[in-house]
Amino acid sequence: MSSLFYLNKYLVKYKWRLIFGSIFILISNIFAVQQPEIVRDAINKINQQLINRDPSLIEGIVWIALSFAGFYMLLSVLKGLFLFFTRQTIIIMSRFIEYDLKNEIYNHYQRLTFNFYKKNSTGDLMNRISEDVSKVRMYLGPGIMYTFNLITLFGLVLYKMISKNPELTLYVLIPLPIMSILIYFVSRVLNRKNERVQFQQSFLSTFVQESFSGIRIIKSHVKEKDVESRFAQEAEKYKANSMSLAKTNAFFMPTILLLIGISTILTIYIGGTQAKNGVIDPGEIAEFVIYVNMLTWPFASVGWVTSIVQGASASQTRINEFLNEVPDINLNEGVDATLKFDSKITFKDVSLTYDNSGVTALQNVNFTLHKGEIIGVIGRTGSGKSSLAYLFMRMLDPTSGTIMIDDQNLAEVNLDSWRNLLGYVPQEHFLFSDSIKNNIIFGAKSDQITEEQLIQVAINSGIHDSIMNFPDQYQTLLGERGINLSGGQKQRLSIARALIKKPDILIFDDCLSAVDNETEEFILQAIRNDLKEKTAIIISHRISSLKYADKIMVLDEGQVVEVGDHTTLMALDGLYAETYHRQEVTQDNTPDQ
Ligand SMILES: Nc1ncnc2c1ncn2[C@@H]1O[C@H](COP(=O)(O)OP(=O)(O)OP(=O)(O)O)[C@@H](O)[C@H]1O
Numbered sequence: 001m002s003s004l005f006y007l008n009k010y011l012v013k014y015k016w017r018l019i020f021g022s023i024f025i026l027i028s029n030i031f032a033v034q035q036p037e038i039v040r041d042a043i044n045k046i047n048q049q050l051i052n053r054d055p056s057l058i059e060g061i062v063w064i065a066l067s068f069a070g071f072y073m074l075l076s077v078l079k080g081l082f083l084f085f086t087r088q089t090i091i092i093m094s095r096f097i098e099y100d101l102k103n104e105i106y107n108h109y110q111r112l113t114f115n116f117y118k119k120n121s122t123g124d125l126m127n128r129i130s131e132d133v134s135k136v137r138m139y140l141g142p143g144i145m146y147t148f149n150l151i152t153l154f155g156l157v158l159y160k161m162i163s164k165n166p167e168l169t170l171y172v173l174i175p176l177p178i179m180s181i182l183i184y185f186v187s188r189v190l191n192r193k194n195e196r197v198q199f200q201q202s203f204l205s206t207f208v209q210e211s212f213s214g215i216r217i218i219k220s221h222v223k224e225k226d227v228e229s230r231f232a233q234e235a236e237k238y239k240a241n242s243m244s245l246a247k248t249n250a251f252f253m254p255t256i257l258l259l260i261g262i263s264t265i266l267t268i269y270i271g272g273t274q275a276k277n278g279v280i281d282p283g284e285i286a287e288f289v290i291y292v293n294m295l296t297w298p299f300a301s302v303g304w305v306t307s308i309v310q311g312a313s314a315s316q317t318r319i320n321e322f323l324n325e326v327p328d329i330n331l332n333e334g335v336d337a338t339l340k341f342d343s344k345i346t347f348k349d350v351s352l353t354y355d356n357s358g359v360t361a362l363q364n365v366n367f368t369l370h371k372g373e374i375i376g377v378i379g380r381t382g383s384g385k386s387s388l389a390y391l392f393m394r395m396l397d398p399t400s401g402t403i404m405i406d407d408q409n410l411a412e413v414n415l416d417s418w419r420n421l422l423g424y425v426p427q428e429h430f431l432f433s434d435s436i437k438n439n440i441i442f443g444a445k446s447d448q449i450t451e452e453q454l455i456q457v458a459i460n461s462g463i464h465d466s467i468m469n470f471p472d473q474y475q476t477l478l479g480e481r482g483i484n485l486s487g488g489q490k491q492r493l494s495i496a497r498a499l500i501k502k503p504d505i506l507i508f509d510d511c512l513s514a515v516d517n518e519t520e521e522f523i524l525q526a527i528r529n530d531l532k533e534k535t536a537i538i539i540s541h542r543i544s545s546l547k548y549a550d551k552i553m554v555l556d557e558g559q560v561v562e563v564g565d566h567t568t569l570m571a572l573d574g575l576y577a578e579t580y581h582r583q584e585v586t587q588d589n590t591p592d593q
């Protein structure tokens with residue numbers, strides 16, 4: 001329960017809606033409890049007319065009935081009107097809070113780091129912002145509304161009943177608590193079954209989604225039949241769960257109706273006996289029957305609301321857990337944001353061990369990147385090249401050692417301003433389902449990118465010609481419902497996205513691997529010309545990508561094993577020279593590269 005206290009700040013924020021909503025519920029119920037008295041008076045009046053054998057009998061009865069009915073309807077309209085106001089205030093309040101909470105969660109998502117996203121699955125993250133927030137909203141809207149409704153209505157009805165006939169009150173109320181308890185237990189069973197259905201449903205949709213994304217693999221491995229039968233199995237489970245839920249549901253309503261029936265029979269029986277003894281008049285029996293029926297639904301809602309609150313509390317616990325997650329990279333938001341890079345970046349004894357895999361990706365790495373210098377990094381797969389880029393971007397902090405920007409520790413500078421200096425092309429690129437133009441200018445620092453700037457960047461990245469060949473050119477849509485780019489086109493688009501920012505430092509993580517040698521040469525030249533004073537780290541498997549590097553570092557199993565320019569490294573006759581000879585041979589044999 002206490003997890004829900006977190007939401008109190010929002011209840012305070014929307015306190016006026018809550019207060020007015022509560023007042024409206026009270027007013028609506030005050031109108032409602034007048035209605036049984038009208039029925040009672042009508043019955044008693046008509047009864048008297050019949051006993052008195054009044055000559056104007058028929059006409060009198062009609063008028064009495066009509067006037068009471070009119071009054072009754074007026075009260076119904078007023079009651080309904082205030083119920084409408086209640087929903088307009090409390091339910092709308094819950095929608096506002098839902099909106100705020102989703103924004104709060106989403107903003108928090110944006111602040112969290114690499115490690116967090118590695119630890120949590122996308123499905124789980126999606127659920128917190130959709131399912132869990134929906135459950136919490138059920139507590140804030142219907143939960144609060146029905147609880148307050150029960151309290152006010154029960155108070156008012158009880159007052160009316162006791163002030164008229166305490167004995168009858170006692171008897172007719174007996175079944176109601178039993179009903180609440182029963183509903184509470186049934187709701188729990190229902191909730192559990194419902195969750196099972198939901199779980200299976202999300203499993204099914206993930207399964208279907210994956211089989212669509214992987215349709216080419218499925219077909220090429222001729223696995224259609226296997227996938228079909230797996231789907232049928234899971235769908236069967238879903239059906240079984242749904243049927244079980246439907247059965248419990250079917251049992252639920254008749255039970256409630258039975259209990260209401262028992263209450264009504266008790267009222268009529270005990271009321272009838274009292275009427276026979278002259279203790280009460282017949283109208284009062286009818287009045288009590290209506291009271292009992294009025295209380296039924298609010299009581300029935302106790303069980304339901306309890307399970308809503310339980311569900312919301314579990315959801316809010318999950319949400320809180322996540323909101324309390326502190327980004328493991330200190331963003332240094334308070335630090336001066338006017339970071340400048342004047343002379344050099346130094347890695348001092350930097351090591352990195354990944355928590356989850358225990359892999360030591362980098363070990364005692366030392367190097368200095370001077371302003372205007374290009375460093376090439378080469379090494380086998382898994383040697384720690386991408387890890388080096390993550391550290392540089394400060395996606396991760398080193399396990400030990402320090403990275404210095406001029407004379408400031410990277411861990412202490414304002415992170416946004418540091419990343420603003422960098423143009424990073426990751427090894428695994430990602431394109432949004434948007435136009436080519438928007439995908440490129442996503443990287444820009446300002447919205448004011450001219451058409452010329454866009455085209456210039458595309459030309460430098462060697463992608464302009466390909467774009468002009470698409471029917472919609474820069475407006476061509478990418479992604480699921482758009483067109484697919486080839487691997488090399490995607491890489492070049494990613495490069496354009498990094499270049500449009502005009503960064504001070506470029507980091508290329510193996511982003512020329514899917515382009516041919518000629519295009520690679522063109523891009524490297526263009527970058528060199530366009531970005532005269534450019535500082536860069538170019539990571540690659542291919543020696544050809546490093547030909548403009550002032551200095552090349554060779555990584556092996558997380559350690560820098562060789563450093564120097566091409567000639568020095570060749571003279572060392574180590575790993576670099578070996579790689580060079582191997583690649584030279586491969587290239588000679590593949591003339592179309
Ligand atoms: N997020 C991660 N969590 C755990 N271990 C990781 C993670 N990323 C990389 N590793 C491990 O760290 C080591 C270095 O990986 P890294 O990605 O830096 O290699 P790389 O040199 O970029 O390889 P490639 O040339 O294939 O891109 C590998 O053993 C890898 O399994």
Ligand SMILES: [Mg+2]
Pocket residue numbers: 385386387427510
């Ligand atoms: Mg890599």
